[in-house]
Amino acid sequence: MEEKEISQAVIRRMPRYYRYLGDLLDEGVERISSNDLSSRMNVTASQIRQDLNNFGGFGQQGYGYNVKFLYEEIGKILGLNTTHNVIVIGAGHLGQALANYVKFEKLGFVITALFDVDEKLIGQSVRGIPILALAELPGYVKSHRVDIATLTMPKSEAASIANELVDLGVHAIWNFAHVDLELVDRDTVIENVHLADSLMQLSYNTVKHTKEKGAAEEPQSGR
Amino acid sequence: MEEKEISQAVIRRMPRYYRYLGDLLDEGVERISSNDLSSRMNVTASQIRQDLNNFGGFGQQGYGYNVKFLYEEIGKILGLNTTHNVIVIGAGHLGQALANYVKFEKLGFVITALFDVDEKLIGQSVRGIPILALAELPGYVKSHRVDIATLTMPKSEAASIANELVDLGVHAIWNFAHVDLELVDRDTVIENVHLADSLMQLSYNTVKHTKEKGAAEEPQSGR
DNA sequence: TAGATTGTTAATCGATTAACAATC
DNA sequence: TAGATTGTTAATCGATTAACAATC
Numbered sequence: 001m002e003e004k005e006i007s008q009a010v011i012r013r014m015p016r017y018y019r020y021l022g023d024l025l026d027e028g029v030e031r032i033s034s035n036d037l038s039s040r041m042n043v044t045a046s047q048i049r050q051d052l053n054n055f056g057g058f059g060q061q062g063y064g065y066n067v068k069f070l071y072e073e074i075g076k077i078l079g080l081n082t083t084h085n086v087i088v089i090g091a092g093h094l095g096q097a098l099a100n101y102v103k104f105e106k107l108g109f110v111i112t113a114l115f116d117v118d119e120k121l122i123g124q125s126v127r128g129i130p131i132l133a134l135a136e137l138p139g140y141v142k143s144h145r146v147d148i149a150t151l152t153m154p155k156s157e158a159a160s161i162a163n164e165l166v167d168l169g170v171h172a173i174w175n176f177a178h179v180d181l182e183l184v185d186r187d188t189v190i191e192n193v194h195l196a197d198s199l200m201q202l203s204y205n206t207v208k209h210t211k212e213k214g215a216a217e218e219p220q221s222g223r
Numbered sequence: 224m225e226e227k228e229i230s231q232a233v234i235r236r237m238p239r240y241y242r243y244l245g246d247l248l249d250e251g252v253e254r255i256s257s258n259d260l261s262s263r264m265n266v267t268a269s270q271i272r273q274d275l276n277n278f279g280g281f282g283q284q285g286y287g288y289n290v291k292f293l294y295e296e297i298g299k300i301l302g303l304n305t306t307h308n309v310i311v312i313g314a315g316h317l318g319q320a321l322a323n324y325v326k327f328e329k330l331g332f333v334i335t336a337l338f339d340v341d342e343k344l345i346g347q348s349v350r351g352i353p354i355l356a357l358a359e360l361p362g363y364v365k366s367h368r369v370d371i372a373t374l375t376m377p378k379s380e381a382a383s384i385a386n387e388l389v390d391l392g393v394h395a396i397w398n399f400a401h402v403d404l405e406l407v408d409r410d411t412v413i414e415n416v417h418l419a420d421s422l423m424q425l426s427y428n429t430v431k432h433t434k435e436k437g438a439a440e441e442p443q444s445g446r
Numbered sequence: 447t448a449g450a451t452t453g454t455t456a457a458t459c460g461a462t463t464a465a466c467a468a469t470c
Numbered sequence: 471t472a473g474a475t476t477g478t479t480a481a482t483c484g485a486t487t488a489a490c491a492a493t494c
Contacts, residue, residue, distance in 0.1 A: 009461065011427050015420035019401070033475060041403075045475095046463050053477060061476040062470045078423045079430040093323040097316035101418075103401070109422055148425065172429040174422060178242070178326070180264075191425035195324075195416065197238035199332055199397060200301045202371065202414035204234050206395040207302040232485065256451060268451095269487050276453060284452040285494040451494085458487070465480075470473105 006054050013051055014074055016041070021071040033064035084109045085145050086174075089161055090153030091116035091124075091131045094176060098150060099126040109148070113140060116153075141168040150174040162190075229277050236274055237297055239264070244294040256287035307332045308368050309397075312384055313376030314339035314347075314354045317399060321373060322349040332371070336363060339376075364391040373397040385413075 020041055024032060038045035052058050052070075055077055059065040075081055086104070088095045091114040098104070099111050114131045116122060122133045132140060140146075149170045151158050158177035165173065171188045175181055181190055243264055247255060261268035275281050275288075281296055282288040298304055309327070311318045314337040321327070322334050337354045339345060345356045355363060363369075372393045374381050381400035388396065394411045398404055404413055 007461075008424075011424055012420075014427065015417070015423040016403075018423070019420075035475080044463060046465090047461095049476065049478085050462075057477065059476050060470060061468070062474045064475065077427065079426040080423070084426060084429075093316075093320035097320040098418075100316040103419055104422060107419060107423070109426070147429065148422075172425055174425055180239075189425060189428040191421055191428070193416070193418065193421055194238070195321075196326055196330060197235075197242075198414055198416055199327065199371075200238040200241070200303070200330070201231075201234055202395055202397055202412060203302040203307060203332070204237065204300065205412040205414070206307075206370070230485075258451080267487060269489090270485095272452065272454085273486075280453065282452050283494060284492070285450045287451065449494105451492105453492080454490090456487105456489075459485085461482100461484080463480105463482070466478090468475105468477080470475085 010051050010054055013043075013047075014078055017048075017051070018071065018074045018078060018080075021067055021074065024067045025071055029067050031064045031066050034059070036064075080108050082108060084147040086111045086148045086150060087140070087146050088114045088150040088152060089116075089134070089137070089165075090114075090151065091118070091121045091126070092152060095150070095152040096126050098152065099129050111150075112144065112146075115140075137164070138168055141165075141170060146170050148172040148174055150176065152176045155179045233274050233277055236266075236270075237301055240271075240274070241294065241297045241301060241303075244290055244297065247290045248294055252290050254287045254289050257282070259287075303331050305331060307370040309334045309371045309373060310363070310369050311337045311373040311375060312339075312357070312360070312388075313337075313374065314341070314344045314349070315375060318373070318375040319349050321375065322352050334373075335367065335369075338363075360387070361391055364388075364393060369393050371395040371397055373399065375399045378402045 020037065034045040034048040038048055041048075049059075052065075055073070058070050058073055086109050088098055088111060091099075095114055095116075099114055104111065111129055114126060114129060115134045115137055116131055117134045121131045124131045147170075149165045149172070151161065151173060153161065155177045158175065158179050159181060162173055162175070162181045166185050166188050171185070173181065173188065173190045175190055175192045176195070178194060178196055180192070243260065257268040257271040261271055264271075272282075275293075278296070278300055281293050309332050311321055311334060314322075318337055318339075322337055327334065334352055337349060337352060338357045338360055339354055340357045344354045347354045370393075372388045372395070374384065374396060376384065378400040381398065381402050382404060385396055385398070385404045389408050389411050394408070396404065396411065396413045398413055398415045399418070401417060401419055403415070
């Protein structure tokens with residue numbers, strides 16, 4: 001009866017498994033052992049088995065895992081067996097780039113509309129997807145199913161629009177604005193993509209690396 | 224003499240501290256205790272102190288941390304005290320969106336050129352940044368300093384271009400292509416941004432959430 | 447000085463890895 | 471059946487939190 005919560009560390013790895021299994025499927029591989037998969041993916045076989053067993057026993061002793069079956073199961077776990085309607089708030093360069101990215105559609109994430117305040121953009125369309133006035137957002141959400149809202153507007157407006165979305169009943173937010181949104185609502189899920197943070201992390205690792213190489217044996221002075 | 228390696232878990236949090244300290248600076252706050260910062264950021268004060276102490280003692284007993292000083296120190300740690308020249312390989316929608324994002328420049332990441340194979344794009348420019356032929360890449364890298372290469376081309380070409388870049392001496396790769404690049408070279412640092420994975424993680428959390436709400440008390444049958 | 451708050455050590459918690467009995 | 475490989479328990483490792491002595 002215990003609802004064993006699955007950790008985000010595990011969830012984060014699932015899309016990667018999904019990707020590798022898709023590749024195996026394309027290669028025509030029928031079955032794979034946790035050991036073979038582990039050497040491909042550079043993770044331990046133990047971790048693969050533990051991760052998968054969070055969701056059920058997908059393998060078979062002495063045989064391994066059936067690639068097609070496991071691929072589909074992970075797809076279901078990630079919700080890829082249904083379509084998700086996605087809107088994008090902020091039809092600037094990034095918003096339009098996301099709307100142009102066909103891959104999302106293949107995974108079942110269909111962008112149905114973009115919203116902006118810029119009069120020059122309103123009325124245009126991207127790959128057939130209309131750019132609507134932000135003022136039309138409430139009406140749109142009431143008359144269309146919206147599963148996920150993507151935020152690509154400036155950070156100053158992100159918080160208020162996020163709140164508006166939650167009030168309108170949109171409970172999944174993919175946030176590209178460079179702020180941490182307060183999740184007012186326990187039912188709302190937020191996934192942040194902070195590109196600047198990612199770039200800074202890369203920068204740190206670069207700098208550090210260079211230092212290590214350059215002055216490897218330099219003695220540390222005091223503290 | 225021990226080179227205590229700082230964990231990526233810590234590094235990942237540093238840009239967030241930097242952001243909050245920047246906000247505090249804008250608000251005119253002069254000093255802050257780990258406790259006050261912890262309630263703002265929704266992390267434990269203990270973690271803040273532990274994280275910062277990986278890099279040195281930036282605070283003062285009985286006083287807390289000087290906001291401006293700490294902000295600058297973290298900036299240095301993240302390598303934001305110098306300029307990083309960045310090139311973007313793949314001048315499609317995403318590549319152009321990144322080139323248009325002025326924020327990176329404010330942080331010291333200057334995009335100096337885009338590269339593409341598409342004849343229609345070559346010769347154009349984005350915000351004054353030229354789009355060059357991919358064939359010119361080796362010549363460009365030899366005659367210009369390139370600190371970071373951003374990959375926004377299709378996944379099929381990502382691996383070979385990454386290898387080419389490493390051979391040319393570019394040792395930091397910001398990878399948006401949906402593949403895991405084999406780091407051939409111990410000196411090369413790769414930071415992956417897998418947007419599709421992020422979207423799938425959001426999708427999982429949404430689905431899961433709905434389930435919990437919908438049938439909260441449903442008894443679990445066997446396994 | 448007394449009070450506040452850090453830096454740091456020790457305790458706890460969670461995630462990863464190893465080991466092996468179960469079983470296909 | 472014998473061999474292979476899972477599912478799962480136990481051991482280890484690392485990261486987070488708590489506690490407190492040092493000190494501004």
